[in-house]
Amino acid sequence: MTAHVTQMKTAAETALAAEFVAAKAALPGTAAVGALRESAFAVIAEKGLPHRRVEHWHYTDLRSAMRDAKPLAGLPDAAALAAAKAAIVPHARPGLAKLVLLDGSFVPELSDLADLPQGVQVMPMAKALAEGNSEVIARLGALEVAQGDHALALNASFMSDGVVIVVAADAEVKAPLNLIHLRSNAATASFARSLVLVNAGAKFTLIEAYESTAGRAADVEAQLNDALEIVVGEGAEVEHVLLQQLPRATLALTTMTVDLAAQSAFNSFALVLGAGLSRRQLYVRYSGEHAKAGLRGASLLKDRQHADTTLIMDHAVPNGESRELFKHVLDGASTGVYQGKVIVRPHAQKTDGGMKSNALLLSDDATMNNKPELEIFADDVVCGHGATVGALDEDLLFYLMARGLPKAEAERLLIQAFVGEAIEFVSAEPLRDALNGHVDAWLSER
Amino acid sequence: MLEIKNLHVAIEDGSKKILNGLNLTVHNGEVAAIMGPNGSGKSTLSYVIAGKPDYEVLDGEILLDGRNILDLEPNERAAAGIFLAFQYPIEIPGVATMTFLKAALNAQLKEKGQDVLTTPEFMRRTFAAADKLEINRDMLKRALNVGFSGGEKKRMEILQMALLEPKICILDETDSGLDIDALRIVSEGVNALRSPDRGFLVITHYQRLLNHIVPDVVHVMNAGRIVKSGGKELALELEANGYRDYQTAA
Ligand SMILES: Nc1ncnc2c1ncn2[C@@H]1O[C@H](COP(=O)(O)OP(=O)(O)OP(=O)(O)O)[C@@H](O)[C@H]1O
Ligand SMILES: [Mg+2]
Numbered sequence: 001m002t003a004h005v006t007q008m009k010t011a012a013e014t015a016l017a018a019e020f021v022a023a024k025a026a027l028p029g030t031a032a033v034g035a036l037r038e039s040a041f042a043v044i045a046e047k048g049l050p051h052r053r054v055e056h057w058h059y060t061d062l063r064s065a066m067r068d069a070k071p072l073a074g075l076p077d078a079a080a081l082a083a084a085k086a087a088i089v090p091h092a093r094p095g096l097a098k099l100v101l102l103d104g105s106f107v108p109e110l111s112d113l114a115d116l117p118q119g120v121q122v123m124p125m126a127k128a129l130a131e132g133n134s135e136v137i138a139r140l141g142a143l144e145v146a147q148g149d150h151a152l153a154l155n156a157s158f159m160s161d162g163v164v165i166v167v168a169a170d171a172e173v174k175a176p177l178n179l180i181h182l183r184s185n186a187a188t189a190s191f192a193r194s195l196v197l198v199n200a201g202a203k204f205t206l207i208e209a210y211e212s213t214a215g216r217a218a219d220v221e222a223q224l225n226d227a228l229e230i231v232v233g234e235g236a237e238v239e240h241v242l243l244q245q246l247p248r249a250t251l252a253l254t255t256m257t258v259d260l261a262a263q264s265a266f267n268s269f270a271l272v273l274g275a276g277l278s279r280r281q282l283y284v285r286y287s288g289e290h291a292k293a294g295l296r297g298a299s300l301l302k303d304r305q306h307a308d309t310t311l312i313m314d315h316a317v318p319n320g321e322s323r324e325l326f327k328h329v330l331d332g333a334s335t336g337v338y339q340g341k342v343i344v345r346p347h348a349q350k351t352d353g354g355m356k357s358n359a360l361l362l363s364d365d366a367t368m369n370n371k372p373e374l375e376i377f378a379d380d381v382v383c384g385h386g387a388t389v390g391a392l393d394e395d396l397l398f399y400l401m402a403r404g405l406p407k408a409e410a411e412r413l414l415i416q417a418f419v420g421e422a423i424e425f426v427s428a429e430p431l432r433d434a435l436n437g438h439v440d441a442w443l444s445e446r
Numbered sequence: 447m448l449e450i451k452n453l454h455v456a457i458e459d460g461s462k463k464i465l466n467g468l469n470l471t472v473h474n475g476e477v478a479a480i481m482g483p484n485g486s487g488k489s490t491l492s493y494v495i496a497g498k499p500d501y502e503v504l505d506g507e508i509l510l511d512g513r514n515i516l517d518l519e520p521n522e523r524a525a526a527g528i529f530l531a532f533q534y535p536i537e538i539p540g541v542a543t544m545t546f547l548k549a550a551l552n553a554q555l556k557e558k559g560q561d562v563l564t565t566p567e568f569m570r571r572t573f574a575a576a577d578k579l580e581i582n583r584d585m586l587k588r589a590l591n592v593g594f595s596g597g598e599k600k601r602m603e604i605l606q607m608a609l610l611e612p613k614i615c616i617l618d619e620t621d622s623g624l625d626i627d628a629l630r631i632v633s634e635g636v637n638a639l640r641s642p643d644r645g646f647l648v649i650t651h652y653q654r655l656l657n658h659i660v661p662d663v664v665h666v667m668n669a670g671r672i673v674k675s676g677g678k679e680l681a682l683e684l685e686a687n688g689y690r691d692y693q694t695a696a
Binding site (some may be wrong): 394396399401402404407409417420 | 496498499500519520521523524525530532536538539540542545546549550551553554557574576587606610
């Protein structure tokens with residue numbers, strides 16, 4: 001595997017290299033940021049785009065999926081802004097502040113900067129990079145377990161803008177903050193980079209939405225590669241909820257890294273419904289003891305959709321707790337990928353890890369690739385994993401039908417229950433209801 | 447009225463024949479008991495009436511009030527008035543009992559072209575039926591049958607039967623797993639549903655259930671057919687002598 005085979009660069013790889021040379025001077029940032037970009041791009045220049053022989057990317061061959069590299073999205077024009085303004089209308093909720101990114105650029109005029117919850121500060125990432133904000137720059141790509149990651153390296157090379165959210169120590173932020181990632185209907189590539197710093201003792205909820213200003217039917221091939229780094233301070237509690245409804249023509253890579261200080265808690269749930277090809281990468285590092293993290297999600301796919309969830313839980317210290325629960329509902333000729341690795345480092349005694357991945361195949365043409373892994377180097381730990389792939393249970397269906405439910409309704413009830421097991425972990429009831437509503441809508445369209 | 451004529455049934459893949467020319471009629475207002483040795487095909491008969499897809503009907507008819515129901519989907523049969531209380535009620539994780547009951551009731555009303563129930567009316571009926579069966583309300587909030595004891599599952603079946611008001615009630619070993627008090631409560635629940643326009647097919651191994659739910663006729667089943675029919679005294683005779691007199695025909 002280590003033998004170096006010089007392979008021909010693909011059109012996309014060639015285009016990325018040319019774009020990097022052409023764009024780097026104009027991308028925001030001080031010399032330090034420039035150096036960071038250079039070393040990040042060196043990873044891509046050397047390794048190329050990840051392909052099926054790269055273990056981590058075995059089931060999602062980005063190199064062959066990316067036939068070309070779209071030009072970088074520039075600053076949004078007036079038409080794109082107008083479309084974005086209309087697209088966020090349904091997101092308006094009294095008392096909920098939103099931050100809007102359009103094609104990777106932060107749009108202050110569509111964001112509720114004046115109405116941020118108490119204890120929350122927001123700064124555009126482009127500004128932080130341009131000003132050389134040392135606290136921000138020090139955090140970029142700092143998570144060891146994520147280093148060398150292709151998607152993250154590509155993001156670091158081209159990152160344009162995003163948001164830096166800082167939550168003050170001990171702030172109890174009741175209202176969630178909405179981070180809305182909009183893609184215009186342009187065949188471009190965007191690279192947003194965001195950072196969330198939650199200081200010690202604070203409580204904070206972040207909701208992310210991914211969608212197109214042209215709706216789910218938008219047909220222009222767009223590429224996005226976003227990264228979000230979350231730093232959870234000592235004793236802080238963070239909840240994260242994500243809803244991805246991008247159009248089928250979109251290729252979406254997103255990476256989330258989480259650094260957990262002692263006694264902190266982090267819970268995430270993601271509902272993936274959109275994009276033709278998507279890959280979510282999650283890297284969690286336990287930096288302090290007695291931290292707890294729960295990563296959960298559901299991907300509902302149909303036709304030829306492909307969705308990959310790949311995560312690493314890095315228990316670097318003792319007494320950490322991790323839970324993962326991922327559900328795939330696969331219809332049509334769709335493909336689901338779950339790769340979950342729990343690493344327990346030699347001194348990370350008393351680690352408590354539990355990982356589950358369950359897939360429901362609704363069609364004979366659907367495929368699920370499940371790869372749960374435990375890498376345990378400590379001897380006093382409790383870790384387990386389970387993975388299941390199967391069709392709807394015929395006996396359950398018969399029972400429900402024997403009570404009068406038509407087949408479609410019986411299936412619906414069972415699928416809702418299957419996905420509901422993961423949604424249940426979202427703490428706020430209105431959010432759970434909204435997520436269940438999206439699942440219902442997906443089921444109605446089957 | 448349920449009429450079963452010359453029913454021949456095999457497992458779907460054809461590997462095994464289970465029912466061999468079974469004839470049986472359950473009249474309206476009648477309680478018919480079926481007794482028979484393990485493996486004689488009693489549960490299979492109940493599944494085939496309810497429309498379970500694992501079986502292939504090779505020959506024969508099943509008529510409900512003169513209409514052949516063999517081509518109907520299980521849900522259509524349910525709406526037509528067939529109800530099966532399962533020998534082994536199934537656990538359905540993640541589906542709250544109340545949600546399920548409401549969905550079932552409303553689906554049947556819709557299938558019959560009737561208005562669905564309002565939520566308060568549904569709650570009123572459900573709580574009233576649950577109280578009679580001494581099913582506590584916390585149980586109704588839990589996922590259907592998940593973690594229920596054997597007896598609780600059986601009561602839940604009878605609750606569904608009471609709510610759905612079927613024409614033909616098939617009870618497959620509803621007495622198994624019930625303690626003495628539960629047996630009485632469940633039997634009272636069943637007896638309360640007895641009516642001139644409803645028939646019951648009660649599958650059981652033991653006379654003790656028939657002490658509570660007194661049958662009008664008793665059928666003996668062996669090797670996939672009814673081999674003897676008689677009055678309620680037939681059950682007592684079986685209890686005393688076992689099935690040896692009926693097993694030669696197989
Ligand atoms: N789906 C199936 N696949 C394979 N064999 C089956 C299936 N269903 C029933 N059988 C077989 O058919 C026969 C009749 O089974 P059935 O469950 O109907 O008997 P029963 O009379 O209800 O028995 P018991 O008194 O033990 O409940 C048994 O030999 C059983 O193993
Ligand atoms: Mg049986």
